[in-house]
Amino acid sequence: MIRFDNVTKVYARGARPALNDISLEIEREEFVFLVGASGSGKSTFLRLVLREERATSGTMFVAGHNLSTLSNWKVPSLRRQIGAVFQDFRLLPTKTVFENVAFALQVTGRPRHQIRSTVPEMLELVGLAGKEKRRPHELSGGEQQRVAIARAMVNRPPILLADEPTGNLDPTTSLGIMRLLDRINRSGTTIVMATHDDEIVDQMRKRVIELETGDLIRDQSRGVYGASR
Numbered sequence: 172m173i174r175f176d177n178v179t180k181v182y183a184r185g186a187r188p189a190l191n192d193i194s195l196e197i198e199r200e201e202f203v204f205l206v207g208a209s210g211s212g213k214s215t216f217l218r219l220v221l222r223e224e225r226a227t228s229g230t231m232f233v234a235g236h237n238l239s240t241l242s243n244w245k246v247p248s249l250r251r252q253i254g255a256v257f258q259d260f261r262l263l264p265t266k267t268v269f270e271n272v273a274f275a276l277q278v279t280g281r282p283r284h285q286i287r288s289t290v291p292e293m294l295e296l297v298g299l300a301g302k303e304k305r306r307p308h309e310l311s312g313g314e315q316q317r318v319a320i321a322r323a324m325v326n327r328p329p330i331l332l333a334d335e336p337t338g339n340l341d342p343t344t345s346l347g348i349m350r351l352l353d354r355i356n357r358s359g360t361t362i363v364m365a366t367h368d369d370e371i372v373d374q375m376r377k378r379v380i381e382l383e384t385g386d387l388i389r390d391q392s393r394g395v396y397g398a399s400r
């Protein structure tokens with residue numbers, strides 16, 4: 172589903188690579204934690220997958236697209252295959268919960284009747300039934316993240332990227348979000364989640380990929396946050 176072959180990303184000439192010669196493969200339906208200290212390259216990894224940045228060298232494949240040769244006009248079709256959620260939720264503040272999720276369907280040109288039926292289904296799935304008319308400021312942080320997840324998943328992308336999705340949430344709320352992500356993964360979505368949350372990584376026991384100043388230093392199945400090395 173995602174493959175990196177000797178991928179290096181250098182942001183500015185002469186700077187140390189943000190990612191250095193990374194090769195790995197993430198299979199369909201895997202759940203992968205991306206861990207590492209601040210600045211180790213986790214967000215860069217996710218930005219490359221989304222084609223928000225281009226690799227300086229190496230080859231990448233995402234959902235059947237070769238990103239090295241993908242022309243710019245095909246980037247929207249790549250992005251439709253990828254849902255993304257972030258630490259700061261990134262909801263539209265003036266729109267309701269329903270409208271925030273519906274927006275993701277409108278921009279892909281879905282007909283109105285489909286939006287009317289799909290959005291409530293998705294909100295039910297993330298545990299927000301009955302809150303359709305609220306605006307983001309009328310929701311808790313955990314509920315806002317659920318809206319963001321509903322929006323990311325409403326087009327049923329095969330891949331979900333999550334950049335510190337529990338970074339602004341307390342431990343109990345974080346656990347609820349992780350249960351939801353686990354359920355989404357079990358229903359067939361490949362998930363890559365960058366995180367600093369050691370408790371969550373240690374509890375979930377999924378594949379762990381650790382970066383250190385741009386190098387891949389650990390790739391462990393059923394891994395923990397910090398392996399004794």
Ligand SMILES: Nc1ncnc2c1ncn2[C@@H]1O[C@H](COP(=O)(O)OP(=O)(O)OP(=O)(O)O)[C@@H](O)[C@H]1O
Pocket residue numbers: 182183188189207208209210211212213214215216
């Ligand atoms: N747009 C940019 N221009 C130049 N350098 C950048 C840019 N974005 C990131 N970097 C550098 O690349 C390296 C990796 O950064 P990145 O944001 O990928 O790390 P991270 O692991 O996601 O960190 P954090 O956990 O703090 O989010 C850092 O040295 C950072 O300063």
